[in-house]
Amino acid sequence: MDKDKVIRQLRGEIGQLKRENESLKTCIRELVVKLTMYVNAHTQPSLKRNGNRKKDQNESDGKKLGHKKGHKGVTIPPAKPDKHGRSRKIDVLYFGTELGAPSSVETKVLEEIPEPQPVIVTEYKIAHYTCPHCQKEVVATDASCPKEGRFGNNTIAHATLLKYEDRLPHRKIRNALIRQHGLEISTATILDLTRRAADAVQCQRLCFAFGI
Numbered sequence: 001m002d003k004d005k006v007i008r009q010l011r012g013e014i015g016q017l018k019r020e021n022e023s024l025k026t027c028i029r030e031l032v033v034k035l036t037m038y039v040n041a042h043t044q045p046s047l048k049r050n051g052n053r054k055k056d057q058n059e060s061d062g063k064k065l066g067h068k069k070g071h072k073g074v075t076i077p078p079a080k081p082d083k084h085g086r087s088r089k090i091d092v093l094y095f096g097t098e099l100g101a102p103s104s105v106e107t108k109v110l111e112e113i114p115e116p117q118p119v120i121v122t123e124y125k126i127a128h129y130t131c132p133h134c135q136k137e138v139v140a141t142d143a144s145c146p147k148e149g150r151f152g153n154n155t156i157a158h159a160t161l162l163k164y165e166d167r168l169p170h171r172k173i174r175n176a177l178i179r180q181h182g183l184e185i186s187t188a189t190i191l192d193l194t195r196r197a198a199d200a201v202q203c204q205r206l207c208f209a210f211g212i
Helices: 003-036 055-059 152-164 170-183 187-209
Strands: 128-130 137-139
Touching: 137 187, 152 170, 152 187
Parallel strands: none
Antiparallel strands: 128 137
């Protein structure tokens, strides 16, 4: 076979392989983009595609669920009571006979969340001073009274936790504050509260970095 003809044939095959390689790369990029729509850091396990569920894995390997034999369980100790209650005395007759004093008393400790707490409205008197030397105005401050806005530190922190820890949208944060505390607050204000929290954290990081 002619040497030049072989070279031309090989070059043609190399060109074809390069074109196929570029086509495959483009296809892979498109598939990766589509895959990230279903599988990413925020995808729920139930929505992930082609994922082996733990139940299926256990059924396939024949292992039983739960801890191994001999594992010592850990029980959460009961909480310390904050207050004490007593069941009501039974004054009715039981089969026509008065029950009298109880023969024994059972102790039962319950953990209960409190009723939704109403908003506490606090009025601050902010004193303004004038320096006698430079005539500059000096404003008194209080750690529990933010310089900006009409909502306190706890409200700012709670809204920020609902936003970034619980990943709730502003609409649901608004509903949660109304339901839990009767606090009427707009979604735009909630966005501003989270902005203030982010600014405060950033300021603290800068102060720490520069040793202020």
